[in-house]
Amino acid sequence: xxxxxxxxxxxxxxxxxxVTLSCTYDTSxxxxxxxxxxxxxxRQMILVIRQEAYKQQNATENRFSxxxxxxxxxxxxxxxxxxxxxxxxxFCASASxxxxxxxxxxxxxxxxxxxx
Amino acid sequence: ETGVTQSPTxxxxxxxxxxxxxxxxxxxxxxxxxxxxxxxxxxQFIFQYYREEENGRGNFPPRFSGLQFPNYSSELNVNAxxxxxxxxxxxxxxxxxxxxxNEQFFGPGTRLTVL
Numbered sequence: 133x134x135x136x137x138x139x140x141x142x143x144x145x146x147x148x149x150x151v152t153l154s155c156t157y158d159t160s161x162x163x164x165x166x167x168x169x170x171x172x173x174x175r176q177m178i179l180v181i182r183q184e185a186y187k188q189q190n191a192t193e194n195r196f197s198x199x200x201x202x203x204x205x206x207x208x209x210x211x212x213x214x215x216x217x218x219x220x221x222x223f224c225a226s227a228s229x230x231x232x233x234x235x236x237x238x239x240x241x242x243x244x245x246x247x248x
Numbered sequence: 249e250t251g252v253t254q255s256p257t258x259x260x261x262x263x264x265x266x267x268x269x270x271x272x273x274x275x276x277x278x279x280x281x282x283x284x285x286x287x288x289x290x291x292q293f294i295f296q297y298y299r300e301e302e303n304g305r306g307n308f309p310p311r312f313s314g315l316q317f318p319n320y321s322s323e324l325n326v327n328a329x330x331x332x333x334x335x336x337x338x339x340x341x342x343x344x345x346x347x348x349x350n351e352q353f354f355g356p357g358t359r360l361t362v363l
Contacts, residue, residue, distance in 0.1 A: 136290075165349050177291075177338065177354035184349075223290050227349060235281070235304050236340075236352065238290030 134159040138239035145214045153209045153242050155224030164228045168209045172220040214246045252341050252355035260361045269324045269358045271339030279344045280322040285336040334362045
């Protein structure tokens with residue numbers, strides 16, 4: 133079974149600074165994907181960034197980047213130049229290609245507050 | 249392009265009742281997944297429908313059931329409601345073609361309160 137663990141229930145950062153959210157996971161699958169989702173107070177879940185496990189290069193999307201350590205089963209999210217609009221719940225998630233193909237396994241989330 | 253929509257937005261039921269939640273998938277998508285998000289928790293996978301058939305199920309009892317229609321919209325039905333069923337129910341749609349992962353797009357959710 134896959135599990136995803138986020139050990140930081142809450143974090144805060146000053147506007148324009150950099151913050152890193154942590155995530156560890158466990159899976160017996162060889163072919164899997166990792167994601168960071170953002171859920172603002174309006175609650176619609178939005179994909180921030182994704183990483184294919186077979187790719188060694190860390191994914192980046194503008195101000196968002198990941199540090200994917202496959203051997204350590206670690207997948208952290210770095211947000212650079214934090215903006216007020218980054219305030220949200222952030223969920224780390226994994227999915228494999230087996231079974232229902234896309235059944236997302238989520239962590240419990242990290243509440244990020246960006247302060248002016 | 250219309251995104252994923254869900255109805256109703258909020259719902260209040262009493263214990264023992266039955267409820268139906270609805271989801272319209274994004275245009276062109278053929279797969280719908282349902283998740284339950286309890287307060288302060290991450291979403292938990294309930295089940296997925298692909299081409300009108302259940303295609304994977306999480307650790308939820310049979311009183312959670314679903315349907316997918318020819319237009320790929322979907323319903324989640326919950327019978328014999330319990331207090332612990334109070335949660336935000338999220339629907340996500342995607343386009344599945346072959347053995348590659350396709351992004352799931354989430355709807356805004358339905359907040360169910362069971363009294």
